[in-house]
Amino acid sequence: MSDLDDAVNDLVIANRILAHEGVVDAFGHVSIRHPHDSKKYLLSRARSPELVAHDDILEFSLASDIVGERSGRPYLERFIHGAIYEANPEIMAVVHSHADEVLPYSISSVPMQPVLHTASECGHHIPVWDIREKFGDTTMLVTNQEQGRDLAHALGKSRVALMRGHGFAAAGLSLNDVLKTSVYLPRNARVLTTAIALGGDITPLSEGEIAARSALGPGGADQTRMIEYWARRAGVGDLLREKKT
Amino acid sequence: MSDLDDAVNDLVIANRILAHEGVVDAFGHVSIRHPHDSKKYLLSRARSPELVAHDDILEFSLASDIVGERSGRPYLERFIHGAIYEANPEIMAVVHSHADEVLPYSISSVPMQPVLHTASECGHHIPVWDIREKFGDTTMLVTNQEQGRDLAHALGKSRVALMRGHGFAAAGLSLNDVLKTSVYLPRNARVLTTAIALGGDITPLSEGEIAARSALGPGGADQTRMIEYWARRAGVGDLLREKKT
Amino acid sequence: MSDLDDAVNDLVIANRILAHEGVVDAFGHVSIRHPHDSKKYLLSRARSPELVAHDDILEFSLASDIVGERSGRPYLERFIHGAIYEANPEIMAVVHSHADEVLPYSISSVPMQPVLHTASECGHHIPVWDIREKFGDTTMLVTNQEQGRDLAHALGKSRVALMRGHGFAAAGLSLNDVLKTSVYLPRNARVLTTAIALGGDITPLSEGEIAARSALGPGGADQTRMIEYWARRAGVGDLLREKKT
Amino acid sequence: MSDLDDAVNDLVIANRILAHEGVVDAFGHVSIRHPHDSKKYLLSRARSPELVAHDDILEFSLASDIVGERSGRPYLERFIHGAIYEANPEIMAVVHSHADEVLPYSISSVPMQPVLHTASECGHHIPVWDIREKFGDTTMLVTNQEQGRDLAHALGKSRVALMRGHGFAAAGLSLNDVLKTSVYLPRNARVLTTAIALGGDITPLSEGEIAARSALGPGGADQTRMIEYWARRAGVGDLLREKKT
Numbered sequence: 015m016s017d018l019d020d021a022v023n024d025l026v027i028a029n030r031i032l033a034h035e036g037v038v039d040a041f042g043h044v045s046i047r048h049p050h051d052s053k054k055y056l057l058s059r060a061r062s063p064e065l066v067a068h069d070d071i072l073e074f075s076l077a078s079d080i081v082g083e084r085s086g087r088p089y090l091e092r093f094i095h096g097a098i099y100e101a102n103p104e105i106m107a108v109v110h111s112h113a114d115e116v117l118p119y120s121i122s123s124v125p126m127q128p129v130l131h132t133a134s135e136c137g138h139h140i141p142v143w144d145i146r147e148k149f150g151d152t153t154m155l156v157t158n159q160e161q162g163r164d165l166a167h168a169l170g171k172s173r174v175a176l177m178r179g180h181g182f183a184a185a186g187l188s189l190n191d192v193l194k195t196s197v198y199l200p201r202n203a204r205v206l207t208t209a210i211a212l213g214g215d216i217t218p219l220s221e222g223e224i225a226a227r228s229a230l231g232p233g234g235a236d237q238t239r240m241i242e243y244w245a246r247r248a249g250v251g252d253l254l255r256e257k258k259t
Numbered sequence: 260m261s262d263l264d265d266a267v268n269d270l271v272i273a274n275r276i277l278a279h280e281g282v283v284d285a286f287g288h289v290s291i292r293h294p295h296d297s298k299k300y301l302l303s304r305a306r307s308p309e310l311v312a313h314d315d316i317l318e319f320s321l322a323s324d325i326v327g328e329r330s331g332r333p334y335l336e337r338f339i340h341g342a343i344y345e346a347n348p349e350i351m352a353v354v355h356s357h358a359d360e361v362l363p364y365s366i367s368s369v370p371m372q373p374v375l376h377t378a379s380e381c382g383h384h385i386p387v388w389d390i391r392e393k394f395g396d397t398t399m400l401v402t403n404q405e406q407g408r409d410l411a412h413a414l415g416k417s418r419v420a421l422m423r424g425h426g427f428a429a430a431g432l433s434l435n436d437v438l439k440t441s442v443y444l445p446r447n448a449r450v451l452t453t454a455i456a457l458g459g460d461i462t463p464l465s466e467g468e469i470a471a472r473s474a475l476g477p478g479g480a481d482q483t484r485m486i487e488y489w490a491r492r493a494g495v496g497d498l499l500r501e502k503k504t
Numbered sequence: 505m506s507d508l509d510d511a512v513n514d515l516v517i518a519n520r521i522l523a524h525e526g527v528v529d530a531f532g533h534v535s536i537r538h539p540h541d542s543k544k545y546l547l548s549r550a551r552s553p554e555l556v557a558h559d560d561i562l563e564f565s566l567a568s569d570i571v572g573e574r575s576g577r578p579y580l581e582r583f584i585h586g587a588i589y590e591a592n593p594e595i596m597a598v599v600h601s602h603a604d605e606v607l608p609y610s611i612s613s614v615p616m617q618p619v620l621h622t623a624s625e626c627g628h629h630i631p632v633w634d635i636r637e638k639f640g641d642t643t644m645l646v647t648n649q650e651q652g653r654d655l656a657h658a659l660g661k662s663r664v665a666l667m668r669g670h671g672f673a674a675a676g677l678s679l680n681d682v683l684k685t686s687v688y689l690p691r692n693a694r695v696l697t698t699a700i701a702l703g704g705d706i707t708p709l710s711e712g713e714i715a716a717r718s719a720l721g722p723g724g725a726d727q728t729r730m731i732e733y734w735a736r737r738a739g740v741g742d743l744l745r746e747k748k749t
Numbered sequence: 750m751s752d753l754d755d756a757v758n759d760l761v762i763a764n765r766i767l768a769h770e771g772v773v774d775a776f777g778h779v780s781i782r783h784p785h786d787s788k789k790y791l792l793s794r795a796r797s798p799e800l801v802a803h804d805d806i807l808e809f810s811l812a813s814d815i816v817g818e819r820s821g822r823p824y825l826e827r828f829i830h831g832a833i834y835e836a837n838p839e840i841m842a843v844v845h846s847h848a849d850e851v852l853p854y855s856i857s858s859v860p861m862q863p864v865l866h867t868a869s870e871c872g873h874h875i876p877v878w879d880i881r882e883k884f885g886d887t888t889m890l891v892t893n894q895e896q897g898r899d900l901a902h903a904l905g906k907s908r909v910a911l912m913r914g915h916g917f918a919a920a921g922l923s924l925n926d927v928l929k930t931s932v933y934l935p936r937n938a939r940v941l942t943t944a945i946a947l948g949g950d951i952t953p954l955s956e957g958e959i960a961a962r963s964a965l966g967p968g969g970a971d972q973t974r975m976i977e978y979w980a981r982r983a984g985v986g987d988l989l990r991e992k993k994t
Binding site for chain 3: 284285286305306307309310335357359360362363364366367368369389391395396397398399400423424425452455456
């Protein structure tokens with residue numbers, strides 16, 4: 015198996031996991047930077063993630079034009095992916111989601127903050143991007159590179175940006191990394207929301223704890239366990255392959 | 260396949276989707292205007308939507324009398340459908356639902372408002388219809404044309420009316436359109452409810468954003484993707500047919 | 505099939521429905537008055553409702569002693585059932601549940617009230633029974649006839665009594681009737697809880713609406729549809745039989 | 750079957766139950782004290798609980814070193830288990846979970862308290878352990894015996910300790926006992942959270958009720974029913990064996 019085959023296979027698994035864990039539904043998408051060419055990325059044609067199969071994966075330039083052999087109707091909002099890869103060479107995978115639990119923090123003046131150790135990747139300050147600030151009244155969809163770049167700029171070195179009334183964009187140092195962030199961000203939101211409703215004082219993660227967890231780096235055996243579990247639950251355990259860790 | 264066959268088939272799929280997505284349960288229903296005769300509509304006999312099959316679909320006049328060849332016990336509340344089709348010739352499909360997430364806004368003085376881009380169809384002002392205002396103490400069911408007309412009047416040019424202590428009625432420019440509204444209205448409610456609980460200021464969609472999204476019109480490839488996904492999840496993917504878009 | 509066979513069969517279906525709809529879990533139970541002898545009732549031996557089969561159904565006196573041919577370990581809390589049948593000859597079926605959504609109203613000074621048309625059976629005033637008032641510190645379980653009678657007394661002519669920190673007891677004019685009450689009471693609780701969290705004024709059902717709905721009486725074709733749907737969802741559609749309505 | 754075989758089998762069932770009931774997910778674990786040697790305990794190698802099988806179960810010393818014949822990569826946080834067994838000889842089983850419903854009480858100044866009869870085991874005062882108090886900024890994981898002992902000290906004679914921003918540790922007098930506590934603690938949290946949101950006064954269990962329930966002791970026929978139900982739901986009903994009660 016080539017690295018490219020592995021990347022495509024991992025991306026199919028990732029689509030199914032995000033659908034099964036409720037992070038994406040009919041809409042939402044996940045991409046991975048091309049393993050051989052950092053100026054390209056891989057993303058499904060416009061299908062709901064639960065239905066994505068190997069043949070649906072297309073190659074895109076960072077300007078989000080289809081550049082590979084395979085063709086198909088692309089997602090309207092693929093510019094979210096291209097612009098984030100363009101802005102930050104460290105980022106290897108991107109998720110765009112509309113998860114219900116996170117959305118309240120995109121429309122409220124109350125900020126999301128990390129309160130769970132499993133959500134430390136999102137950092138202390140989570141930017142909220144509002145397309146209206148620069149582009150006025152739109153359909154709220156990110157449909158060109160200029161809008162994608164504005165979002166990527168708001169994201170900066172953060173790993174998560176909320177999109178007002180729309181969802182979030184998550185960026186990862188690896189595909190497993192962004193899957194973990196995307197699954198645990200909604201849970202962090204749920205726990206924080208409930209804690210706020212309790213009405214007392216709340217203790218978030220400290221800066222030092224976030225730094226200590228960040229120093230662990232992505233990957234490792236814990237993420238392998240996590241992916242195995244999620245893939246089996248999503249019915250794609252048979253797609254899992256032995257990885258050289 | 261005739262247009263009528265297609266309409267019946269689409270309506271069966273719609274019943275299953277609404278049941279599987281939790282918009283309807285034992286109760287609730289969905290109809291479509293007759294494709295050949297704008298003075299008629301199609302609706303299942305009185306069955307729970309998850310169980311509806313092709314043979315259950317009956318034809319009704321806009322006065323909600325059974326007029327087709329097939330017969331059966333009709334839903335008590337079919338007048339919701341007939342009266343809305345009668346009042347607004349643009350409307351091609353109607354859903355009546357008791358979704359839990361929406362119901363609080365039907366009994367509270369706090370208004371529902373659109374905060375998600377996917378729920379822009381419901382518009383800035385969502386009317387709440389209270390059967391008691393005109394009809395006094397009733398069983399709260401819409402069981403005659405006069406009550407249906409009163410609801411249709413409250414709905415006006417809006418696409419959603421809440422029904423106090425009962426549920427909502429949604430009207431669409433197409434069947435896919437009303438399915439989208441019916442699935443995303445509960446999510447909009449959930450997100451708004453949580454945002455209110457957070458206690459800060461809330462940013463809803465702007466009038467201009469609602470207008471920009473409305474200008475997109477119904478249908479298109481995104482809705483095809485959505486319906487494919489929902490139909491497969493609901494176990495009726497085999498009923499999907501190629502459509503001339 | 506005899507009436508007794510039908511009653512046993514209906515009770516098995518009812519157990520499965522309540523489990524599948526999340527009204528009961530490992531614990532909780534449902535009974536029906538004996539169709540031939542109003543001084544007896546039918547209830548499963550001590551099994552989780554999802555696992556109850558025909559052979560598990562035992563006959564009890566109103567003092568909650570096993571009186572039929574079949575024997576087995578009974579539920580500790582069967583006295584809830586016997587005492588309610590003893591107190592009110594109109595009652596034909598009883599459910600005891602720990603549903604999470606209802607429990608907050610059993611420990612809070614904020615009263616439950618009916619806000620959904622589907623929950624009108626619970627009436628305007630829903631009593632909260634606290635075993636500690638008469639019996640002091642106990643295990644909180646209803647383990648003898650005296651405790652059951654105290655609960656039945658608190659219930660009075662109501663159809664639902666909340667049990668502080670424990671759950672609820674629902675009484676019905678028929679088995680279908682008590683199933684409907686038991687499924688929709690948690691939904692009413694959820695909707696009311698959310699409406700309270702919104703912070704505005706709330707409009708409950710009026711006394712007149714409750715009376716109008718009560719006049720409809722139990723049973724009828726709508727409940728048949730409801731039971732068919734729930735039974736099929738619970739995987740016991742094959743147990744359904746044609747009834748003389 | 751030997752006692753050791755039974756213990757391993759019970760532990761596999763427990764892993765599946767906790768996964769299926771939503772108490773653990775990709776992460777979290779459950780252990781049992783070795784039936785022949787109180788200085789050892791049994792715990793899976795580092796796998797997600799839903800995937801744990803008989804061959805995954807390893808033997809550990811109370812210092813959390815692997816001591817049995819079988820080997821494998823252990824959970825990083827196994828010290829939670831070893832230290833609790835070391836500190837309290839009464840404890841026969843331990844669960845570590847990240848259940849969302851409980852987590853808000855680990856980061857809020859509002860204390861968890863028992864309000865459901867089924868959650869009486871957690872007692873009136875539930876300690877919240879914050880690893881930062883003694884160890885400063887860490888990854889928040891319990892990765893050595895010193896940290897485990899600090900947690901076990903905070904737990905003391907209680908049966909549950911919350912871990913700030915992380916989850917909870919539950920200790921039981923038997924495996925069934927700790928399963929019950931672990932499943933009902935999240936439910937108690939959910940009910941309490943909702944009751945707090947209602948805004949009125951709340952009645953928790955009394956000290957006397959907790960004592961009366963505690964006097965019932967662990968085990969008994971009710972727990973057998975509960976385990977049978979949960980095991981069947983989790984798809985491991987075939988692993989159940991007749992126990993000498």
